[in-house]
Amino acid sequence: MLFEGKRVLITGAASGIGRATAIRFAQEGALITIGDIDESGLAETASMMASAPRVHLYDASDLEASRALVRDAAGDGLDIVCNIAGLLKWGRSEEFSLDDFERVLKINTTSVFAICQAALPHLVESRGNIVNTASTAALQGIAYTIAYSASKHAVAAITKGLAVEFASRGVRINAVCPGHVNTAMGNAAPPEGDLDWAIVMRNAPKLVDGMCEPEDIAELFAWLASDRARKVTGSLFTIDGGQLAG
Helix, strand or coil: CCCCEEEEEEEEECCHHHHHHHHHHHCCCCCCEEECCCHHHEEEEEHHCCCCCEEEEECCCCCHHHHHHHHHHCCCCCCCCEECCCCCCCCCCHHHHHHHHHHHHHHHHHHHHHHHHHHHHHHHHHHHHHEEEECCCCCCCCCCCCCHHHHHHHHHHHHHHHHHHHHCCCCEEEEEEEEEEECCCCCCCCCCCCCCHHHHHHHCCCCCCEEECCCHHHHHHHHCCCHHEEEEEEECCEEECCCCCC
16 A cells, blocks of 8 residues: 555645545555544544544644644654645635735645644654645636635745755655635635636636546645655646646
């Protein structure tokens, strides 16, 4: 099995991509800690996994809670971190609340860095790796999601910068860039009002049935975290049904 005995932390595991990734890693023998703010969702995810995980309730907007999550997960060492927790909020930019802007960045960016920072000493010891969640929004301007796009551009920068800084110490850091995924967050409705739908729909997948399922994204997480990707670091992997192809 790909992850037999590997100690893995997966955030955002109460639903969507995080849940699918936790299920996928458990199938491959990993020893998993799952974290999220949604207690009932975490319990449901745990019931779906091939082996019982360590369950840790945390709020990604609380940076000490993010660090405490790593301490719990790394009690017996740590090999892999999958940063998947995130928040998407649509809004017309001229009306978007600055409080909401800051909250999106705190959850999607600052917490990701806090978790990476806390995990890296353990990953240096294990020569482990991190897989972050960026987005197609990290690679292209997407209207009406400016806070989310800014946060994911930052995740891409964190990923690449840390990859350079820690490559000589044996730690790999990569990011997945999903397009439209069939999750509650991915299917959230844009704001009502006078929107330019032409610029919204230019980001639609090009493949027939191109919308990704969470399990599709989990497969990419598993590959990047495995020894099969041992020469891959500092990379952003798009999985978007052709969304950014043209």
